Amino acid sequence: MKLRAIILISIMAVLDGLLSVWMAQQSYSWFPPQASAEAKLYDQLFSIFVGLGTFIWVGVMVPIFYSLIFHRAAKYDASDGPAIAGSTTLEVIWTLIPVVIVLSLSLVSYRTYDKMGTQGPETLVHLHAPHLMESAYAEPVEREPEEPASVETNPVESVDVTAKQWAWVFHYPEQDVTSTELHLPVDRRVRLVLRSEDVLHGFYVPAFRVKQDVVPNHTIDFEFTPTRTGTYRLRDSMYSGAYFAANQSNVVVQSPQGYQQWLAMAASQTPQPAYNQAADEYSQNNNNVAVRGWKRVVPAPPPVVNYAPRYAEEPESSDDPENHLEG
């Protein structure tokens, strides 16, 4: 009887384990493209968590459903179950195992975090914070062997990022180029200098799996390494008021040559007002909704930049721009 139980439990554990491994592999497909060195580390860590989480969830569900199926009271059975009030051994086991699990997960997370080394604020609120977390940008980023080994690990590109209600403006200090689209070279460590002109914003590029709140009055350094060319979405992740959802932009990761060409092209253009969705919607008072809104913070005027994917003069796609503001 006891042997049978042990065999049954072992089989269940193996099945649960296989299912967990399968889920852990599946988890890679739940994300946007893996476009940075950090994203790679992130997806690995997430996969570990998914595997373990699946194992625990299934491991708890199986006995619950087994009970629900096999331990039901018969219709006229008014008796009680066995009066088992507890078991010290079991209770110790199911206290200690979770302790070990969460501490190991913390350790694994710490190692991943350390490797990512995205900088972030060290000086806010706690001025004298010891610099415990040595940034990892000096260390080589872990890469597959077949990939080119020519990755620059020192931050070579520094871009000033300004967030405001509701626009993103990127400034390349060396070339003095401004843009409403963030262009970055592939396989280079990038350092962004994040600033906000008004409220809290969040710099978030899902394809890079990185995020940092942008805090007014503070300058925050932020680093990561794009590893895949393409166009990705940058979203404001910290709620910033009326047009928060519209405060998005594109990130274009290019080959180093393409990036340099773009910089040169942008530098040659005279600054023009860029298209800005918040300002545009505000000027039309968004008449295409069913329920009108209230008075709101006036959006900043469209940023004047060297390069914008769309300029303000372009014709609007909106339906009825002739209507006007209320109060």
Add this chain to the structure above:
Amino acid sequence: MANISLEPTPSISAQPYPGAPDNWRRFFTFSTDHKVIGIQYIVTSFFFFLVGGTFAMIMRGELITPDADLVDRTVYNALFTMHGSVMLFLWTFPVLVGIGNYLVPLMIGARDMAFPRLNAVSFWMIPIVGILMMVSFLVPGGASQSGWWAYPPVSIQNPTGNLINGQFLWLLAVALSGISSIMGAVNFVTTIFKMRAPGMTWFRTPAFVWSVLAAQLIQLYGLPVLTAGAVMLLSDLSFGTSFFAPERGGNPILYQHFFWFYSHPAVYVMVLPAFGMFSEILPVHARKPLFGYRVVAVSSILITLISGVVWVHHMYASATPGWMRMLFMVTTMLVAVPSGIKVFAWVATIWGGKIRLTTPMLFALGGIINWVFAGVTGIFLGSVPIDIHVNNTYFVVGHFHYVLYGVIVFGIFGGIYHWFPKITGRMYYEGLGKLHFVLTFAGTFLIFLPMHPLGLMGMPRRVASYDPEFAYWNVVASLGGFLLGMATLPFILNMVSAWIRGEPAGNNPWRAYGLEWLTSSPPPVENFEEIPTVISPPYGYGQDQPLIATNEHQEATQVP
């Protein structure tokens, strides 16, 4: 195993003590009876649950298409702000206080709460909070649009420039709700410490009472800190001080510390009583003692302690230095330990029992299933690197709605069904109850599960419009949301019709073990003819041992 008397009470409207008319009018008076106040709390907050749910369905209507085309962005922002505020301050907190109010004195064998008048005052603040919140939609500039966190600087921007604005009324309402909660907490803690029946030692006190105590202790240490932050926010908003205003040299991040120091533990204020109800419901409907009762009881207090040192996990992405991120990652993950203890104890409780899948049992089991899922995603969120990607995305929204709806609201529904025969003296309709459960479980799954993949794909929370790539899961979630809204209808129908003309239930329809089941249904004013003397621990299923010392009055209702 002796049989217990199941003969129905002759008339459920009989009140052993006159002076407490069994009519609806007493629910509109300044009654000091903890049972009347409990019902007042539950019914009032349920009304606001419907209001908050309506807001949620308008939001899901907006999100069924990628563009912001149903309501204006400001209206959407006000809706999610007020949805969160109403659901927390006017539904979850008060309904749990109401259930605690009704049950705690009965469970510990007391005649009432320690301070009955204070209790009534605490309740009557809740309708005022509700009125303030609703009126804020009508002032110029509309209701607060800064989210239920009210993070500055957005919350102090005040585009209308008026002194009386939505944010101001919101702060006023939250402050009132805080005062009400503090008074309630003082009342609960005193009641539980000082008014337990003779013989009811700490380890003879039901797990639900332990969990209420643990929850109310959090209110006592956490709420005042939020109050301090709220006072500073209010003076920034209304008097032009600079505490959190960056343009005047203030520090907006400090507000987040004030806010989360309370508002993370606040989740435990809500989830602990739900856990307590699971711990009460499972033994009754599985006919087995609560497995490891002492450890389950103590783990509630452990959660109270740990929850005081985890708040920064809400701020990993917001200007938090690395050492702080790491420190709070470890403390956050440790919360999983006492929570895990509870889950394992519940599984062991039903294991090998005589399970009856009544409606309260279904809700308790559904709540536990959801909790294991939400607990796992909670560990994900505790990990700093994982959180950095999903922070402020729909992954977080999915996680906490799984906790708040999947666990807490399930616990509340389970508790209401379980004690409905005690509260009203009548039985609810089992078929409608099961229908309610099935719809609710399916709705919860359909609306909140899709939010997780959305978050992983990178959809930020609090957006009125989104990129078309997110449309698929949003449509699923919206349909689930409408289903969940409809799922409330059988519940309302069940409660109203059963209260008016349900079958008389008798004093102890579940043959449950516990002081509240020893008195009549509904219990008389002052609860017990004679205060019982407790002689054994709770959950004595399968043991031939009486719960209380026998005397001439209680023989008839003695549980074997």
Add this chain to the structure above:
Amino acid sequence: MTVERAIANQTEARIRQEQAHESAENSKFGFIVFLLSETMIFLGLFAGYITYKTTTTDWYPAGVTGLETREPLMNTIVLVSSSFVIYVAERYLHDRKLWGFRIFLLATMAMGGYFLWGQAVEWRGLTFGFTDGLFGGTFYLLTGFHGLHVLTGILLQSLMLGRSFIPGNYESGMFGVEATSLFWHFVDVIWIVLYTLIYVWQ
């Protein structure tokens, strides 16, 4: 008026009597719980003050170099000693010496009043206001919030003084006086921390 009601009233009266001293005990316990909770507001404000002071570069508004400490020290001594005075008052009441109680309670009120007056004088003489930077904000917030508590304490004391003239007021215990005294000690302890933070640590 039915027989039933009469029986009920009788039972109720009996229960009330039983519960009378129990409820005084509960009230005291509840009041201590409340004070502990109230302490957390001040701890929160203190934590905020310390954070601001250690992280702000321009702590003082233009033209302000620090706070005068002499008069506030005088104020502090008066407030702290009033804690002993109210204790004496409580002892008198304990010995059922009502007049001693009243006189010492009045003395406590006078000392509390002196403190508030001293603070009002200090506020009037200051060159910065509530909205002058983080220093101005936290200074007025902390001292004002504490002053509000002092005022509450004095009001409670005057209430106790008034009620001491009601015959038979102390038959059901002295919870009111005990609570007032406890509150006053609480206000004093908070002030000591506050004084150290604002005036000593400059």
